[in-house]
Amino acid sequence: MSNKAISYAGPGKVEVVDTEYPEFVLKDGPGVHPANVGRKVDHGVILKTVATNICGSDQHMVRGRTTAPEGLVLGHEITGEVVEVGRDVEFVKVGDLVSVPFNISCGRCRNCIERQTGICLNVNPDRPGSAYGYVDMGGWVGGQAEYVLVPYADWNVLKFPDKDQAMEKILDLAMLSDxxxxxxxxxxxxxxxxxxxxxxxxxxxxxxxxxxxxxxxxxxxxxxxxxxxxxxxxxxxxxxxxxxxxxxxxxxxxxxxxxxxxxxxxxxxxxxxxxxxxxxxxxxxxxxxxxxxxxxxxxxxxxxxxxxxxxxxxxxxxxxxxxxxxxxxxxxxxxxxxxxxTGQCPVMKYNRGLMHAILNDKVTIAKNVNATPIALEDAPQGYAEFDSGVAKKFVLDPHGMVRA
Incomplete structure (x- = not known):
């Protein structure tokens, strides 16, 4: 099955690439920590990406201000529909519409138990804390793609209670990942x-x-x-x-x-x-x-x-x-x-409450940040415009579901 994604192509450049469809194992690739290669992810789900946003943190890498390797698939702000579940997933089902915290966390270590999910001890061999598609964060593949693998799904994903209601507010809910x-x-x-x-x-x-x-x-x-x-x-x-x-x-x-x-x-x-x-x-x-x-x-x-x-x-x-x-x-x-x-936001500490604030019309975050959906193939232009300082939050829409 095909899978298009956005990758870092050197300072100032991103490009649309053909990449592998996700499997329930972490494979070698740009930025993947050698100790994570071959890591089984039977506790994960594969998402059809509904919305995946361009973030200022991505721009730091794209400007060449980090040690990110060329070819790194970008994207840590992910909202999607579950299309496959791993063998060990118990509570998340195919068809669920979910928000994915940008922090990858195991739910088992001391820090996760204390709700400090931004510094999980088990997902990045180099240091506490991990994220999708980000330099030195363990090498979990980014979500600016048509499909993405999400590990520890029973713990990590936030399911929206009503799919139709969620799609009506999808631009607001897309901001919950980060x-x-x-x-x-x-x-x-x-x-x-x-x-x-x-x-x-x-x-x-x-x-x-x-x-x-x-x-x-x-x-x-x-x-x-x-x-x-x-x-x-x-x-x-x-x-x-x-x-x-x-x-x-x-x-x-x-x-x-x-x-x-x-x-x-x-x-x-x-x-x-x-x-x-x-x-x-x-x-x-x-x-x-x-x-x-x-x-x-x-x-x-x-x-x-x-x-x-x-x-x-x-x-x-x-x-x-x-x-x-x-x-x-x-x-x-x-x-x-x-x-x-300081430090990474522990998204799971806040995302459920903020979801309910959105669903109950207490806040309109998408309007405030001027959330602007664009096609996946338009990501290079979106990155360039965002870098120029436009007052927009670009939301990549790989399957046309947001714009529809």
Whole structure:
């Protein structure tokens, strides 16, 4: 059976390729850890992909900012219909429509039992934590494809209770695999609650999801900062205040909005490709957002950091940053007794509750992030447009089910 997919073809390039139809075993291929080759996946299911999104984390690899090998099949944001079940699967059935957390987790190790599914101990031979189609994450094949294998299915997948209802809201539900829980995790990590004032650095899809989440959690004012006016307009469209950091330090603009230069809660939705503020906006400065958040978050406040930071960045401007070492003003955070919440979002901690918020019309995440479905073969154009900074979240639709 045929299976088309999107693969990384070198810095700045992705391409549509013919790849193998999944089987219940992990095979050798670009990025697959040698210790995982031959790993049996009788506990898995094969999905017909309904929606699989382009993520900013994918863009880090495509820009050549990681050690991702060419030929790696991309994609960790997956929603699909079960078409085959492995021998050991008990509760998931053919025909189920499911959301797949981008974290791959076994459900058996200490961290999974403690709901820290972003750092599962059993799925990546190199380090805790794994994901589909991502560099150094164990080599599980990505989901930007017509069909994809999902391991530990009884544990991992979130079944939608009513298939017809789910298809009516499929663009919203497609955000449950990553960006909505990730943004929500950033807001929770930042301590957002009723009446909080919140600053979100970054108006890309995760930043917009974090801002949406802050509103859902009861924030009184949500301020979003970015360099991109189209993305700032997207944030204003659902009630956020905005700060253009190309005009200078966000602190002054925050004071104009709130009457004080500090917020209760700070969220970093930018990560390691951060740029400077004001006149330095054209220059990459990876610690900019973290230092800024420590400055503008009140003493005793928390910083939620869903933005990606890496241990290996060959494209960084200096040797320290190439190893993930940043010039942070950590002493400032210490002096202000800040709490830092970092790491992959444990999607399973949030996705069920957010699913019900969507199904019961409490939130419209797809509208807020401007979710835009495109055909699988249009992925190279989607990657290029997303990299240019358009205010869209591209949703690949391999079988035309979303657009229908």
């Amino acid at each position: 960006i909505f829980p990730t943004g929500f995790h950033g807001a929770v990590g930042a301590g957002v609650t009723i009446g909080s004032t919140v600053y979100v650095a970054g108006a890309g899809p995760v930043g917009i999801a974090a801002a949406t989440s802050a509103q859902l959690l009861g924030a009184s004012v949500v301020i979003v900062g970015d360099l991109n006016e189209d993305r700032l307009a997207q944030a204003r469209a659902f009630g956020c205040e905005t700060v253009d950091v190309s005009k200078g330090d966000p602190k002054d603009q925050i004071e104009q909005i709130l009457g004080t230069p500090e917020v209760d809660c700070g969220i970093d939705a930018v990560g390691f490709e951060a740029r400077g503020h004001g006149k330095e906006a054209a220059t990459e400065a990876p610690a900019t957002v973290l230092n800024s958040l420590m400055d503008i978050t009140r003493a005793g406040g928390s910083l939620g950091i869903p933005g990606l930071y890496v241990t290996g960045d060959p494209g960084a401007a200096d040797k320290a940053a190439q190893e993930g070492s940043l010039s942070m003003r950590f002493g400032l955070g210490f002096a202000k007794s800040h709490v830092f919440v």
